[in-house]
Amino acid sequence: MNQPLLYLRIRGSGRRIGYNTEHFGQSMSAEIKSHITGLLTRALAKVAPQQPGSLISLERPKQAQHGDFSSPLAMQLARKLKIPPVETAEALVEAIPPSDWVTVEFTRPGFINFRVHPAAKQHTAKIVLAAGERYGRSDSAGARPVIVEFVSANPTGPLHVGHGRQAALGDAIGALLESQGWRVTREFYYNDAGAQIRNLGLSVQARIREKLGARAEFPADGYHGDYVREIAEKFLEAGNTDGEDLEAVTRFAVAELRREQDLDLQAFGVRFDSYYLESSLYRDGRVQRTVQALIDAGKTFEQDGALWLKTTEYGDDKDRVMRKSDGTHTYFVPDVAYHLTKWERGFTRAVNIQGSDHHGTVARVRAGLQAASSKWERAVPPGYPDYVLHKMVTVMKGGGEMKISKRAGSYVSLRELIDEVGRDAVRFFLLSRKADTEFVFDVDLAKSQSEENPVYYVQMAHARICAVLEQRKALFAGRDPDLAAADLAPLIGARELALLQRLGEYPEVLENAAAEFAPHQIVFYLRELAGEFHSYYNAERILVAEAPLRSARLALCLAVRQVLRNGLSLLGVSQPEKM
């Protein structure tokens, strides 16, 4: 076995340090990182004053033997200085000023590794308990407004699993942004105008005629789901004698489906702050005004009887028709009008969650926004709005793909999935992968093997802690001190320190997930945290006889439970005390 070279220098006195909460913000981990960066900066200034501090980077070693933080600085420097990495590392370590928080060492091939003093890690639990449900949150966005648009289904049928993925993503991304201090508005945009809606009206009308025994011609690309028949029935039950008033039928159908979609969302636990109707953009003249703004900006031209927008001037690969030769508008004109309202409503930041099959519209909408606002005092910037594009969901059941549901006709409805595997599992599952990977939802796995379902794994860690706390009440009621004030010095076991370390990472994980619109990072974090807790729980007894150790462990449990709660609630998943 090839033992690596290892030089060790202990810094600091080794005594326990009286840490003070004020020394740290909400994130122990971030504080320590900046502390270490500071140490390296000073060492670098001594060893290689001409090198820029921007070289300094820190990473988290995968293996515990390499410490808590690690820097490849020496290896990056070696070439510039023409000195072997190990020697550079040694010089840097020599130059690092003493620290009460960390010890430092260097190893082959030239990493500089830092170990955080247990007392600093222990303090993390105090921070968690003091902050409670605010732990991990930040107000860095300063209450600036952001609008998150998602689902935005046409009111032409029940919501399907793709909408479910969007609902889970949008809701969680909204929560992530809130956690960073954004003032979030969740909005649903109804495409309740245009050809699809007309198509729906004709489909329902045909079913009504069928019911009445009249000759009915079903539209060629009409909606075939059973729900169309249900609406037809309801229409007649509402006292209508026939379905010849297409507008009345359509209005009725849209209202019914909006109500049904609301129920779907309610079942999923998703709420919106506002709903925006495409039809209102026509009613209040915004579509017309948008067209005029684009013409005034000089970004349009006429050809073949249609009006075109020069989207190629904004990076699109071809120009787009905005007003068809029949005088009606293509869908993207109301889209631009709609997004202009977001900007006008004061949302200088906007996030759209959409299926990746719509990615072609991104360049068009952005182009339209820039063109229409080009004469404005504050033009819409090129990258507005942000997009999160997600891939399709395939539902597997009984070894095959599940494509058809009886009611919905051509797709698996969100409601069916919730009824089948439960809301928590659907949310957790749909959030457990990056948005831009295709999703295979295995119903059999989520349902019949529910004990292997990762959501239960995390929830169980939470329930277990609740059970321990209950036990404690029964066994030691009145004899244990306040846990928030417990001395955590006894927490020095490897598993305890790992848990503390993990708790300290949470604020950074949140921040990063929010910045990348990536809720799956929270899912993975929670799985790891729960896993480390289960492992700890199996290896050590919490309710030991010695009161100081018992209190310290209980305080750690409380802190873990707090972070599990914070994370799960952010994802919209419940945190049961018993399962």
Added chain:
RNA sequence: GCGCCCGUAGCUCAGGGGAUAGAGUGAUGGCCUCCGAAGCCAUAGGUCGCGCGUUCGAUUCGCGCCGGGCGCGCCA
């Protein structure tokens, strides 16, 4: 054909210039007189699609292939 995304363990997926590439699931074998076994521990499983380049170092970055998904409408 062009554009965007994706190819990592049998399967489902993380990771994303650094040390021995990780989870879950499936397989095998252990752990309940003990706070919840919906749990834990151990073993097994890999040319990170292929090739060339950049780099001290590439699974990660660049280019080119191969394979898959989605777009490319005077549809939404």
